[in-house]
Amino acid sequence: MKIIFSIAVKDLKLIFRDKSGVFFIFLFPVIYAVLFGGFFGGFSGGAKKTVLVVVDNDKSDRSAEFIKNLRKNPSLEILEKNLITARNNVGNGKIPVLLKIEKNFGANLPESIFKSRPGISMEYDPSKIYVSQMLQGLLLKEFYNFWLLGLPEHISVIRKRFTKTFGSTPLVSDTVNQWFDQTQQILPLFRKHNSPGLMFSIPSSVISKPDQSSPGPFDISFPQGIIWGIIGATAVFAVSFVNEKNNGTLARIRAAPVSLWQIISGKLLGSMITILMVIFVMTFISTFIFSTVITQVVWFAVYAILMSFSFSGMMLFVSSFAKTEQSASGLTWSVFMLLAMLGGGMIPVHFMPEWMSEVTLYSPVGWAIKILEASAWRNSTFTEVLPQTFFLLITGILCFIVGSAVLKKSLEK
Amino acid sequence: MLQLKNITKVFSSFTAVNNITLHVNTGEIFGFLGPNGAGKSTSINMICGLLKPTEGEILICGGKDPSNSETRKAIGYVPQSLAIYNELTALENLRFFGRINGVPQKLLKSRISKALSMTGLERKKNQPAGKFSGGMKRRLNIGCALLHDPELIILDEPTVGVDPQSRNRIFENIQELNKEGKTIIYTTHYMEEAQKLCKNVVIIDAGEIIALDSVSNLIHNRLDKTVIEAVIGNQTISIKTDDPVKELEKLQKNNKFKSFQIREKTLEDVFLDLTGKKIRD
Ligand SMILES: Nc1ncnc2c1ncn2[C@@H]1O[C@H](COP(=O)(O)OP(=O)(O)OP(=O)(O)O)[C@@H](O)[C@H]1O
Ligand SMILES: [Mg+2]
Numbered sequence: 195m196k197i198i199f200s201i202a203v204k205d206l207k208l209i210f211r212d213k214s215g216v217f218f219i220f221l222f223p224v225i226y227a228v229l230f231g232g233f234f235g236g237f238s239g240g241a242k243k244t245v246l247v248v249v250d251n252d253k254s255d256r257s258a259e260f261i262k263n264l265r266k267n268p269s270l271e272i273l274e275k276n277l278i279t280a281r282n283n284v285g286n287g288k289i290p291v292l293l294k295i296e297k298n299f300g301a302n303l304p305e306s307i308f309k310s311r312p313g314i315s316m317e318y319d320p321s322k323i324y325v326s327q328m329l330q331g332l333l334l335k336e337f338y339n340f341w342l343l344g345l346p347e348h349i350s351v352i353r354k355r356f357t358k359t360f361g362s363t364p365l366v367s368d369t370v371n372q373w374f375d376q377t378q379q380i381l382p383l384f385r386k387h388n389s390p391g392l393m394f395s396i397p398s399s400v401i402s403k404p405d406q407s408s409p410g411p412f413d414i415s416f417p418q419g420i421i422w423g424i425i426g427a428t429a430v431f432a433v434s435f436v437n438e439k440n441n442g443t444l445a446r447i448r449a450a451p452v453s454l455w456q457i458i459s460g461k462l463l464g465s466m467i468t469i470l471m472v473i474f475v476m477t478f479i480s481t482f483i484f485s486t487v488i489t490q491v492v493w494f495a496v497y498a499i500l501m502s503f504s505f506s507g508m509m510l511f512v513s514s515f516a517k518t519e520q521s522a523s524g525l526t527w528s529v530f531m532l533l534a535m536l537g538g539g540m541i542p543v544h545f546m547p548e549w550m551s552e553v554t555l556y557s558p559v560g561w562a563i564k565i566l567e568a569s570a571w572r573n574s575t576f577t578e579v580l581p582q583t584f585f586l587l588i589t590g591i592l593c594f595i596v597g598s599a600v601l602k603k604s605l606e607k
Numbered sequence: 608m609l610q611l612k613n614i615t616k617v618f619s620s621f622t623a624v625n626n627i628t629l630h631v632n633t634g635e636i637f638g639f640l641g642p643n644g645a646g647k648s649t650s651i652n653m654i655c656g657l658l659k660p661t662e663g664e665i666l667i668c669g670g671k672d673p674s675n676s677e678t679r680k681a682i683g684y685v686p687q688s689l690a691i692y693n694e695l696t697a698l699e700n701l702r703f704f705g706r707i708n709g710v711p712q713k714l715l716k717s718r719i720s721k722a723l724s725m726t727g728l729e730r731k732k733n734q735p736a737g738k739f740s741g742g743m744k745r746r747l748n749i750g751c752a753l754l755h756d757p758e759l760i761i762l763d764e765p766t767v768g769v770d771p772q773s774r775n776r777i778f779e780n781i782q783e784l785n786k787e788g789k790t791i792i793y794t795t796h797y798m799e800e801a802q803k804l805c806k807n808v809v810i811i812d813a814g815e816i817i818a819l820d821s822v823s824n825l826i827h828n829r830l831d832k833t834v835i836e837a838v839i840g841n842q843t844i845s846i847k848t849d850d851p852v853k854e855l856e857k858l859q860k861n862n863k864f865k866s867f868q869i870r871e872k873t874l875e876d877v878f879l880d881l882t883g884k885k886i887r888d
Contacts (some may be wrong), residue, residue, distance in 0.1 A: 317820070361660040442690030449655040451676045451705045606659050607618075 225532070243271040244324065247280045247292045252313070256300025262338050279438040284401045286574045287567065290322040291329050292401070296546035301450060303341065306394070312337050316398035321414045321567065324399055332471035334396055341394075349377060376561075412484035416476060417566035421559055423472040425578060428505050429526040431465045432513040436522040448605070458491070458510065458598050466499075473498045493576065494569040500583065501562050504590030508558065510597035514604065561586045584603065608633040608759060610670075614663035616649050616814075623649045625814040626663075631792060632753050633758075636785050638801040638808030638822070639794040646814040647794045648687055652794070657686045662872050670759060671716045680709060683757035687764045687794075689744050690751075691770075693737030697728050697747050700736055705754035714751065715754075722750040727781050742773040749777065753784070760784060761792045765798065778804060798875035802826075808874075812882050822874060830877045837864040847876060 248264070249256050265272050275283065280292040299313035306312050314337060318326030341348070350512075356370050438444040447457055480486040488494050512529060516522035537560030561582035568574035568582075576583070609631040615808055616624040624646040631637040633684060641647050649825055652658040654665055656673035671678040691700050701719045710718055713726055726746035733741065748802055749765055756867045762781070766774050785791055801808055810818040818825060832847040848854040851869060858864050 304610040442686045442688035443692060445657055446653070446684065446686055446704070447707055448692040449656055449682065449686075450678060450704070451709055452707055453676050603881075605657075 207522055219595050243269055244291075244325065245271045245273060245289050245327065247273045247275050247283055247289050249277045249280045249292060249294045250274060251277070251297050252295050252299040254300030257295045257299045258305055259301075260295065260337075263340055264333075264336055267332070269332070281401060284317060284319050286572055286578050287319055287321065287564065289319075291316055291318045292334060293329075303344065304351040305343060306348075311397060312341070312394050314396055317401045318395055318398060318543040320400045328415040329397055330398055334394060337396070338394060349374060410484075410486065412480055412486060413486045413571045414567075416480040416484070417465050417484055417563050417570060419480075420473055420476045420566060422560055423476055424469050424501065424505050424562075425527070425530040425534065425559075427468045427472050428465070428509040428512075428530065431461075431506075432509050432516065432522040432526045433519050435461060435509075435513040436519055438514050440518070444605075454598075454602055454605070458594075458601065462503075462506045462510060462594070469502035469505055470498060473502070488570050490569040494566075495567045495582070500586060500590075501565070504558060504562075504586045504593075507590035507593035507597065510601070511593035512597075514597040514600040530559065533557045536560070537563065556585075558586055558589050608670060609667040609765075609792070610664075611654070612664040612666070614650065614660045614665065615652060616646070616653060616658065617661045617734070623814050624653070624660075624811075627809075627811065627814075627816055628663075629809050629816070629819055631790060633790050634720040634785070634788055636781065636791040636793055636805045637805060637881055638799055638805035639792055639811075640796075640798070640808050640878065641811040642796070643752055644813075645811045647811065649814075650811070651684075651761055651792070651794060652728070654761060655682055662884040680755065681758045683752035683755065683760040685749050685752045685760070686767050687767075689748050691744060691747050694735060696733050696735050697723070697750075697789045700747060700751055701754060704751040708755035710755050713842070718754045722753050725783075726750040726752070727776060741768045742770055745769050746773060748778070749780070757789070759790045759792070761794075763794045764796070765793075766795065766797065774800075780885070798873065798878050802874040810878060810881055817881050818877075825877050826872050826874060830872055830880055832872075832877055832880075833869055835867055836874050837867040839863045839865070845870075847880060 247266070248261055250261060260270065261274065264270055273289070275292075277294070279585050280289075283289040284292050294315050294317065296313040296315065302313050314329060314333070316326060316333070318329075353370075354376050355376075438447075444457070448454070477488065481488070508529075509526065512526050513522050534557075537557030562581045565579050565586070568579040611627050611629050614624055614627045625849075633843075639647050639650070649658065653660050654667070654673060655680055656675075659674065665673055667673050667678055670679045671681075673679060673682065675821065689881045692703070698719065701722055702715065705715050705718060708846065716882065723732055726749060728743060728747060731743065736744060737808065739747065745765060745768065749762065752760065752762075760781075766777055769777065778800070781791055781793070793801065793804060805822055807821050808818075808825070809816055818829065820829070830847070833848055835846045835848060835851055835854060836843055837846065837855075839858075840863075846854055855867065856869075
């Protein structure tokens with residue numbers, strides 16, 4: 195018993211001596227808990243609105259009225275755009291869903307009762323199918339309410355039309371009139387039994403940007419897979435770097451006629467090549483096994499190089515602070531997990547509360563996913579992902595500079 | 608070959624090396640001695656340009672600064688720790704350290720085979736260093752510093768944990784290199800090694816020089832005492848004394864010793880006399 199106890203005490207001591215270890219054990223779970231709590235609405239800063247872009251091809255009073263009603267919905271933020279702009283916005287991942295109001299939406303509204311397809315349809319970003327499904331339900335309800343509101347009027351319109359056609363044949367006319375009377379009577383029932391799904395459905399399809407192939411599920415999952423691969427490679431590299439600092443091989447290299455600049459560049463290059471290999475292998479597998487397609491091969495290569503540089507810079511930054519292998523690995527994983535979480539790599543950005551989804555704008559992981567998607571299947575132009583490209587580059591450069599400076603200082607102190 | 612002028616190194620508030628001035632002549636084997644924590648490795652790290660002296664100046668090969676990377680071409684540094692890559696084979700380790708030390712591709716092969724034969728690792732050259740025994744690792748650790756044929760070879764405790772066979776091999780290597788005209792700085796705790804190899808030595812303690820002289824001067828002039836080795840019970844003790852007869856009488860009176868001998872003084876006697884018996888921390 196005494197021996198067991200001694201071993202346990204020794205282990206506890208070992209853990210608590212390593213400050214970074216304590217950080218991972220205690221502080222990190224707190225950070226995660228706070229973030230996840232925030233994600234589940236722990237900090238209510240008002241519910242987040244979903245942005246919906248509406249294309250009004252009808253341009254009638256009816257469609258205007260419908261849009262006006264949509265605007266009243268507290269969980270929607272409505273933008274009106276023309277079809278080309280709207281498709282670009284959705285295709286580039288800016289906005290998850292577009293709602294198209296077809297021509298003659300207003301005119302055909304009365305007859306909607308005989309058709310299950312109202313004159314509206316949706317197109318969505320395939321990587322945000324969950325948002326589109328949520329919106330599909332919401333829009334269906336909106337449409338149903340809108341349709342109900344005008345139901346008495348619709349009925350009288352139809353009635354008039356019938357009367358015009360069949361008014362001269364009394365038998366038919368009587369039957370039809372009877373039917374309409376009954377319908378009028380069951381109107382309250384319609385209102386009461388709010389089951390729009392029984393009556394209508396809104397067709398929805400993956401966005402068809404003219405120059406964008408429609409992606410399969412693996413097209414969407416593979417950029418994220420690449421990111422995780424990169425994070426793994428980065429952690430391995432950070433560990434090996436710290437290892438070299440501690441076992442004397444770095445000192446030996448520094449004693450050779452080489453400059454610190456050369457050593458750091460060599461490390462950076464090694465890390466970049468590793469990351470590029472990860473990207474290549476992932477791409478190879480997903481292309482040949484899961485038949486994904488890369489639409490902009492050259493840009494994809496350019497972005498891959500950029501990402502390998504940027505993440506290597508971050509690796510250098512992290513490993514310049516880490517003192518032990520454990521802290522190097524822990525630090526890299528947790529920093530990147532956090533960035534991944536905030537960058538939409540773990541929780542869909544859409545479901546984050548407002549303040550949190552703001553933060554995702556500043557996550558290198560988010561930027562990386564964005565530019566990979568841009569060249570892999572979104573077929574976005576360079577200018578459309580310029581901010582992400584720029585920030586990724588700047589982050590890489592800053593991390594590289596600060597990491598090198600810290601390293602230089604710690605080595606020569 | 609090497610000159611240290613008033614070198615001081617302060618780590619935050621702790622002075623590890625305090626105002627050391629010495630010079631090492633071209634072509635000699637110079638011993639850098641001192642108890643644990645004396646500041647030997649710190650000094651050597653400064654000589655190799657790994658640490659910046661807080662104060663003072665280091666000049667190598669006729670007045671060049673080791674923090675300049677060109678100057679370091681002249682230095683072969685064997686660190687105290689085993690600074691080799693366990694995942695790489697002996698050959699790959701040697702090739703890597705040869706390359707970063709600027710060995711031209713043409714010469715690399717012949718230099719590597721020379722280093723392999725010197726360290727006796729030819730047969731194991733394709734094995735990963737991680738699978739080597741302690742002694743083999745030590746030898747590889749030395750070999751990695753020799754590929755660029757440096758003029759100044761600095762060895763920081765190269766024989767720790769090495770059996771007598773390997774140790775002798777290492778001594779032979781060092782003497783061989785010295786015969787080729789290399790200057791050698793040798794750090795060790797083993798005084799018999801220093802006595803065997805070095806002409807001049809410096810002994811430092813707590814960062815300060817306490818002796819800087821030739822080995823023979825230290826042994827014959829510094830310690831003006833006779834060494835008696837007496838066997839008492841199961842123990843052998845050595846006594847340094849000015850008056851051996853009186854000391855022996857004293858011992859006999861207590862009827863303690865079984866046998867005794869008066870032996871030649873060694874560098875170790877001088878070292879212990881100068882640095883005392885207190886354990887360093
Ligand atoms: N980076 C550092 N920061 C603070 N103190 C240090 C540092 N490096 C060494 N020291 C201290 O400086 C002193 C001299 O250390 P050094 O390694 O030079 O001793 P040494 O003579 O090589 O000892 P040994 O024979 O045990 O290798 C020691 O007290 C050590 O604790
Ligand atoms: Mg030492």
